[in-house]
Amino acid sequence: MSFIGDALTILIKDLLLELRGRESLSLMLFLSLLILVIFNFAFNPDKDNVSSMAAGILWVIFAFSGILGMGRMSVAERDEDAYLSVIFSPVSAESFYLGKALGNLLFLMIMECFTLFFFAVLFDFEKIIGLLPQLLPALFLGTLGFALVGTLFSFLSTASRYGEILLPFLYLPVVVPVILGGVTSMDMILNGKSGEAGKWIQLLVVFDMLYLAISLLVFRYLIEE
Amino acid sequence: MENGIYLFGAYTIAWLGVSFYLYINAKKQKGIEERLTDLEAQLKDKE
Amino acid sequence: MKTDRTITILFFLLLVLIPLDFFLIFRVAPTEKVMGDVQRIFYLHVSLALGALLAFTGVFVSSIIFLWKKKIVWDSVASTCAGIGLLFSTLVLITGSMWARPIWNVWWTWDPRLLTVLILWFIYIGYFLLRGGIADKFKKAQYSAVIGIIGYVDIPLVRYATKWWNSIHPLLSQEGGGLDPVMKKVMLFSLATFAVLTIFLFLFRFRLAGIEERLEILKKKMED
Numbered sequence: 001m002s003f004i005g006d007a008l009t010i011l012i013k014d015l016l017l018e019l020r021g022r023e024s025l026s027l028m029l030f031l032s033l034l035i036l037v038i039f040n041f042a043f044n045p046d047k048d049n050v051s052s053m054a055a056g057i058l059w060v061i062f063a064f065s066g067i068l069g070m071g072r073m074s075v076a077e078r079d080e081d082a083y084l085s086v087i088f089s090p091v092s093a094e095s096f097y098l099g100k101a102l103g104n105l106l107f108l109m110i111m112e113c114f115t116l117f118f119f120a121v122l123f124d125f126e127k128i129i130g131l132l133p134q135l136l137p138a139l140f141l142g143t144l145g146f147a148l149v150g151t152l153f154s155f156l157s158t159a160s161r162y163g164e165i166l167l168p169f170l171y172l173p174v175v176v177p178v179i180l181g182g183v184t185s186m187d188m189i190l191n192g193k194s195g196e197a198g199k200w201i202q203l204l205v206v207f208d209m210l211y212l213a214i215s216l217l218v219f220r221y222l223i224e225e
Numbered sequence: 226m227e228n229g230i231y232l233f234g235a236y237t238i239a240w241l242g243v244s245f246y247l248y249i250n251a252k253k254q255k256g257i258e259e260r261l262t263d264l265e266a267q268l269k270d271k272e
Numbered sequence: 273m274k275t276d277r278t279i280t281i282l283f284f285l286l287l288v289l290i291p292l293d294f295f296l297i298f299r300v301a302p303t304e305k306v307m308g309d310v311q312r313i314f315y316l317h318v319s320l321a322l323g324a325l326l327a328f329t330g331v332f333v334s335s336i337i338f339l340w341k342k343k344i345v346w347d348s349v350a351s352t353c354a355g356i357g358l359l360f361s362t363l364v365l366i367t368g369s370m371w372a373r374p375i376w377n378v379w380w381t382w383d384p385r386l387l388t389v390l391i392l393w394f395i396y397i398g399y400f401l402l403r404g405g406i407a408d409k410f411k412k413a414q415y416s417a418v419i420g421i422i423g424y425v426d427i428p429l430v431r432y433a434t435k436w437w438n439s440i441h442p443l444l445s446q447e448g449g450g451l452d453p454v455m456k457k458v459m460l461f462s463l464a465t466f467a468v469l470t471i472f473l474f475l476f477r478f479r480l481a482g483i484e485e486r487l488e489i490l491k492k493k494m495e496d
Contacts, residue, residue: 149422152418152422156402156415156418156419157402159402159406159411159415160401160402160404160405160406160415161405161406161407162401162405166398166401166402166405169394169397169398169401170398170401170402170419172394173391173394173395173398174395174422174423174426176391176430176433176434177426177429177430177432177433180433180434180437181433184436184437199436200436203432203433203436207429207433210425210429214421214422214425218339218418218421218422221339221414221415221417221418222414222415222418224414
């Protein structure tokens with residue numbers, strides 16, 4: 001089997017598990033909705049200031065919902081050492097990582113689209129739906145970086161006896177550049193400065209490639225016994 | 226000297242920090258060395 | 273033992289270097305015209321930052337060597353370096369704050385340099401959090417080596433991203449222009465002193481790791 005083929009097999013395995021009731025996606029969506037409601041109380045935004053706060057609110061939600069989802073994803077692998085079966089199968093550690101990262105990316109993107117939609121409804125901010133074609137590249141690249149680092153760190157944190165609780169402490173500081181890029185580019189697009197967002201999108205591409213390269217280099221040390 | 230408190234504060238905190246680091250590690254080392262000699266003596270008795 | 277002798281030599285060297293450094297900073301270096309005497313914090317602050325950088329570079333290099341050679345001693349080197357780096361970066365943040373208060377009139381500013389050190393600090397706190405949570409020695413070493421590598425590679429990315437971000441939110445921080453030649457020499461001396469101090473602290477702490485190892489071996493012998 002090929003490198004990409006193996007990764008896709010892992011991805012399909014995770015999708016099947018999700019469909020059979022692991023329910024990490026529904027938990028993520030539920031958390032997003034909850035945080036949205038709390039932000040509504042906290043900031044009480046109106047039509048004038050909502051666009052200046054939107055990117056910040058959305059990325060905070062993406063970050064915490066995403067951490068919840070990615071944590072669960074690797075807990076599922078650590079439970080009863082399920083990932084060990086991968087070590088003894090012909091699937092390489094790198095394919096395994098890639099498949100996991102793709103799964104996380106997919107779940108994160110679904111969660112983000114869901115959050116965007118409910119943000120538009122609850123905060124009366126239809127503009128964001130109209131801007132979606134422009135938002136998507138920045139959102140995708142930011143999420144890609146987020147998933148690439150997150151997959152690696154969720155495996156790191158679940159190795160300790162604290163489990164996934166440790167994930168945000170280890171992961172958030174490292175992923176700061178991606179969050180900065182994601183928030184800033186989204187903020188620029190939402191506030192009519194799409195031109196300036198271009199260079200942040202380029203920066204995100206560079207970050208994503210760097211994170212992918214280094215994750216592929218070190219991931220095998222995390223599942224090797 | 227204006228703002229002298231910040232200047233001396235910074236130097237004091239920095240050197241206190243380094244000294245504290247040395248102190249706790251020296252203390253730890255002493256404790257471990259004592260236990261080492263204890264264990265070595267016990268091991269000899271056993272033999 | 274050889275390390276013991278090096279530690280003693282470095283100790284006496286520091287006994288000369290540190291008072292001399294103080295003398296140079298407070299007596300020889302001229303007072304800065306705009307900032308006044310507070311500017312003298314700078315010699316300490318920058319030197320501490322150098323020490324932290326040295327230590328974190330040590331973590332990075334020894335983490336790579338560990339993953340390559342799989343010898344547990346390289347993990348001791350890495351964690352010793354990480355501890356010193358954490359100590360120094362904490363002091364960098366504190367001294368920076370004490371400099372910012374009189375000069376910029378704030379305790380904290382979201383300056384890219386400060387922000388990078390803060391993020392770095394978080395990363396290495398995480399390093400020790402993870403170590404505290406893994407009992408198996410080899411696993412602990414393996415996993416913390418991964419953080420040691422990623423955390424270090426992340427530094428330039430954080431630096432770059434915050435710099436760009438900061439250019440949108442202009443702040444009051446600005447580095448002073450060229451340094452006066454005497455100041456420069458004092459700074460260099462201070463940097464050298466702290467480099468020696470870093471090596472001294474490293475050897476001092478690293479010796480402890482060696483003794484801990486011996487204790488564990490003895491304990492095992494006792495149980496048998």
